[in-house]
Amino acid sequence: MSVYLLYVCMLFLYRPTGELHGPMSVGCVAGDGQSYILFCDFFDRVIEAYQNHKISKLQESDFNHDNLKGGDDFDRDYALSCEVSVVRGVDDFGFPTHCSRGERRQLFMLAKKALDQLAEELPGKLYSRAELSQDKEDKGVTVGAPSLSQLRNGVARDWPDSRAVWISKDGTLVVWVNIDDHLRLVTTRDDANIAEAFQCICVNILKLEALYKKLRHPFIWKQQLGWVVSSPADVGTGLRASVRVKLQHLPRHKRLEDVLRRLRLRMDNTDCSEVYNISNAQTIGLDEVGFTQLVVDGVKLLIRMEKRLEGEEKIDDLVPLQK
Template sequence: MFVYEGHWSGPVSVGCVAGDAESYILFCDFFDRVIESHHGHKITSQTPESDFNYDNLKGGDDLDRSYAVRCEVSVVRGVEDFCFPTHCSRGERRQLLTLARKALQRLEEEEALPGRLLLLQDLSPEQQRELNLNSPSASQLRIGVARDWPDARAVWSVCTDGGLVVWINMDDHLRLVSTRDDANITEAFKCLYVNLQKLQKFYGELRHPFTWKQQLGWVSSSPADVGTGLRISVHLKLQHLPQHNRLQDVLKRLRICMDTTESPALYAVSNAATFGLSEVALTQLVLDGVKLLVAMEMRLEGGGDIEELVPTQK
């Protein structure tokens, strides 16, 4: 996990990781407190709500392109019967790569996707840079995720609209990412979940389903990703709003976070939690929040005040 420091409510580390799925059961007194504190949602005996129906999204295809320049929707999944990357052995990691190869090959065949699987150990430094691959961070080394790097790490990508990429044995067993330069969140969400559900079916048929816990939903190594494992990020061009003294309060009320990027005046806005709301509800939360931030930026551009636009506390 990473800690981001700055003026705004950027993503915050939960300070711990799980070695395997059973850790959430064996050490529930500890992990439940961490999860409830981080996500702001009480764990109950009820099964977490789930909704993959992208038709229920409203306004995901009409963000103002003058401000919204890119979007990314990603999801993490753990695989049953294997330790998480923080604790898995070299043999387990290689088995996970074999499973991913089989499942992705079926995805290519049944969906006619022109995908390619690239092993990190076969990539040149230049190829790794093109794929935005960095050397393991100090945090990854410290928690064991980078053990035996780059053995059995791989990336699968398909060059079509939606920019689908699957990371294997990186920070989690699997991370699916759909990126769009037109900031069409609905299409990115659709691409991600259509292919995720296919992979879920294939992994089940391989007798290694994705890891699910009755009270938590989908679980992986980080308590910050339980529930849906879903992250929605929109890159916004903002000049005035980042300097406003009410921004931190606004972000907290909208339950979203904002962080700087490598580009000046370009900020990444994303969901603060993954647990407590369905996939569609989380995505809608970010969409509505982004639209309000854009409205505030436009108001400030015109010399106006944003006070009446500040939402009531949720």
Template sequence: MSQFHLSRRSPDEEFPDLGRNYTWMGRILTPAMYRRQFHRCTNSGVIFDDVIRPGLEEPGHWSGPVSVGCAAGDAESYILFCDFFDRVIESHHGHKITSRTPESDFNHDNLKGGDDLDRSYAVRCEVSVVRGVEDFCFSTHCSRGERRQLLTLARKALQRLEEEEALPGRLLLLQDLSPEQQRELNLNSPSASQLRIGVARDWPDARAVWASTDGGLVVWINMEDHLRLVSTRDDANITEAFKRLYVNLQKLGGFYRELRHPFTWKQQLGWVSSSPADVGTGLRIRVHLRLQHLPQHNRLQDVLKRLRICMDTTESPALYAVSNAATFGLSEVALTQLVLDGVKLLIAMEMRLEGGGNIEELVPTQK
């Protein structure tokens, strides 16, 4: 069952056209590398063409951000195709893979200044993390049966979280939600790309969302990953959002271990899921900032690069989402502190520009 006898030509005949591909996959993949990967297949049937399909479907644009352009079909993909994945991970995250176990730090007491962001600028914050579950294929490759079993595991683990930790919440199956309810949960229909690469197969079968009664903690099940936990706060208190996320993540991790399906961990990479962009910590810290002057400044992109953070537009005018650019190479607390310090500097720059001043002396040296 693991080996599929596809009708394919030679590696040289099958090599994709990467002439206008602006992903990391497109930059890194060579005919020689493709030949080395071509006949390999994981035990669950993932071949190398499955891995690079996302980048072929979405080749990117020369002026846009560089995406990884690939996805792991299962945890074994990171081992079997390591000479490819390691280069993508190092290029995307800007950090060398070594034999050392990635550093980990969930202690929110080590965060400095996460509860004092200027509310005139910081509107809200969101801290999220993705996790893969051991012994299951990832979203691009898993079967209907696997997806349904993952939902069953999540239901059991979340029920224990509710009962043992006194955390009331409700599990909602997507197939039971009306369009209005889906909009309230900020749930978008699958994109054409997600359908093409298999992430949204059989939608919305076995997809669900668990939401705490107060709405501050949400768990997405079988969306783009096995699990995605999201902690949000409207007071932009990143420390409290981080604390709530990781306290409950660690408890869920314990329940999954007791169910004999722990979260997926690789010695040199840390936590892994479908995308190489999320290896290491799987952590995303996002702060919504109200900015008027800084987004138009000609030094902004240079500042963001030096701070190792990203800034994207939102649906609201003059509201921008600032987040970490990488998830690998730093601990959870260090990544969160990186975003915190960056946000405070962006706010200081915005205040300087509001007063007609110059921000040159605030521009950080290259980190």
């Protein structure tokens, strides 16, 4: 199996995807958590190149949301909405790129048990992929057909068998099961209050972590890599914090690339003109609070720069030092 896993990773290394200010995908996948150990010479180099982080010290984790400063005070004329997500791999199972149908069904049953217990405190319901498509009531969640890359790398095998989405009754939390990884928790807010979104993720990922440990299948953790999942683009924290920001002048400024690099942020196009997703460019090297703080501070600075440019003022004095 190990030879097969290495072959899969080599096959998909660095396929370009045409992102505006950075790559959309790392271009390779792992078959299971042990692949990061067996093929560390390969995966370490990929992680270091993609995430611009030297794997040399232990990765830390911090889900104490009280340690985050700000995030509830963006200028709403510019900050439109936000999203925080975290992805997890479950120990003793192959990743979606390589797991068998039986493993995927076991993962589904584990998720159902854990989410049923989570629902005792945060009411919600687990919908299979078919139920979500057939239910006429708008849940605000759409699971589209597998992408071309998912078809190629094996994630879409047996689709849509054992794929599901858990949705909290109050709409604050969505949990994707076997869609692109074992688990992905997502919180979105229309008020751009990323502090509240981060708190929701922190509280519920810790509860699920405890429930999975109780079920004898903890989330995969490696000391130097942190939380390990199928994509090297997500190892470390598995966390993505993003804010949709309206920017008219800054995206055309000659210093933008330099500013984003120094802030350790990425800027992606959305389906709306002059609206961009600002998110953390890395997931390893800092803890969860640290990466969310980068986004909070960075978005505030970008909005400040935009306001300067609106008044036809220079922004050179606002360009930060390397974070």
